[in-house]
Amino acid sequence: MSSIDPASEIIDAPEPKAAKPVPPAVRIARDFLESPLAVIGLAILSVIILLAVFAPLLAPQNPYDLSEIRLEDSRQPPGSQRMTEPWEADLALAVDPTVAGSTALSFDDLAPVDGATLSWAPVKGQNAVTIRLSFEPSLSSFPMEPLRLDDLPRRAELDVGEKHNFRSFWTVTPDDLEEFTLSSSRPLDDPFELELAIRGTEGEPIMTYWLGTDGQGRDMLSAIMYGLRTSLAVGVVSCFFAMVIGLSLGMTAAFFGGRIETVIMRIVDLQLSFPTILVALMLLAILGSGVEKVMLALIIVQWAYFARTARSVALVERSKEYVEAAQCLALSRSRVIFRHLLPNCLPPIIVVATVQVANAIALEATLSFLGIGLPVTEPSLGLLISNGFEFMLSGRYWISVYPGVALLVTIIAINLVGDRLRDVLNPRLNR
Structure with a gap:
């Protein structure tokens, strides 16, 4: 028997394959998806962003278009419907009392009735004529006001309906028109023409206000x-x-140090010493209302948070070997800052950005609620809440509550995503 050398088997055995490195983006996504709460927040935030981006396509109504808004629909409760104007028709019933006859009547396209047949026959030995009017389909199947029959010959009366106390028209029901008699104390020798006015009481629903309407008649969902x-x-x-702005100033302060850092950070300390809402109120009191002015005020009150975070992160990264190696290669300062230092400072900045977006939305809503934020022509959630505040005590809760719920859900979803990103991008905070 031939013997097998164990050493040769070890030499001939295939070497284990090295595990492929996981890309950072894949690792971040995998770690993020481990939190069900964060996934729910991301899903809700995605839906909110889609609704906001495609609002002109998804919204049932354009709240900026005055031609689509009706003041008579203001403060309607959730689930109410917008109806078309009730249909109406005026028919001329031409009758020749000297001879029997019939004729077909037609309606316009707006009426739900396809047509009607008018027939008549004189009553022998009397100054009277029997009239029949049948509709297809029957008028009894439609909600409508009492029918009005006008322009009767002088001293003529009907055996159905009721005559108006002061005027010469009669009110009848659809059943009365199936057959009625017109009689007169005077001879009926000449043709005459009766006028029948038909008025519906309800139109067709063209829009449902699922969340009700506000004081201007705007659909709350839209x-x-x-x-x-x-x-x-x-x-x-x-x-x-x-x-x-904050990232540029914070990295500049950390990289150059000295007086530049002192000046920048003292400005940051001064900025952070004032309440954010107070600074925003002062700026908008000077600048006035408007989208651009609100954005400018929010930029001024927020940049200091990014500057302080960027400086603290850049100070840690600046002392590492890769920055020293880049400086030893005589690379320009701008290249060291933006090509080497900046990418490693971004993860904490991204976390701060998500939190500050939620704070900016809440601050804008506060300013609009106080009446010094966005104008009425460009409603935000804060302005919608403010518009319904005066109706809260009258029971019309939906005008303020539903925009408030939308604002709350938006801020919570952003904070859930931001908290999970903080844990993922900083492994030391993993719980």
Whole structure:
């Protein structure tokens, strides 16, 4: 028997394959999805963003278009419907009392009745004529006001319906028109024409106000979609520019140090020493209301948070070997800052940005609620809440409650995503 050397088996055994490194984006996404609460928050936030972006396509009504708004629909409760104008028709019933006859009557396209047949026959030995009027379909199947029959010949009367006390018309029901007799104390020798006025009491539903309407007659569901659009746009844009300004100043202070750092950080300390809402109120009192002015005020009150965070992170990264190696290679300062230092400072800044977006939306809503934020022509969630505040005690809760719920859900969803990103991007905070 041939013997097998164990050493040769070890040498010939295939080497285990090295595990492929996991890309950072994949690792972040995998860690993020481990939290069910964060996934729910991300799903809700995604739905809110889609509703805001596609509001012109999804909203049942454009709250900016005055031609779509009716003041008579103001303060309607949730679930109420917008109806078309009730249909109406005026028929001319041409009758020749000297000879029997019939004729077909037609309606316009707005009436739910397809047509009617008018027939008549004189009553022998009397100054009277029997008239029959049948509709297809029957008028009894439609809600309508009492029918009005007018322009009867002088001294003529009907054997159905009721005559008006002071005027010469008669009110009848659809059943009365199936067959009735017109008699007169004078001879009926000439043709005459009766006027029949038909008025419906209800139109057709063309729109359902699922969340009711506000004091201007705007659909609350549409107004909330457009309000989300405005609030998210103001919060994201102002937060982005505040992040750019704060990140640039914070990294500059950390990299150069000395007097530059002292001046920048003392300005940051001065900015943070004032309440945010107070600074925003002072700025808007000077600048006035408007979307651009609200964004400018939010940028001014937010940049200091990004500057302080960026400086603290950049101080830690600046002392690491890769920054020293880049400086030893005689790379320019701008390249060291933006190509080496900046990418490693972004994760904490992203976490702060998510939190500040929620704070910016809440601050804008507060300013609009106080009446110094966005104008009435560009409603945000805060302005919608303010519009319904005066109706709360009268029981019309939906005008303020539903925009408030939308604002609350938006801020909670952003905070859930931001908290999970903080845990994922900083492993030391993992619980």
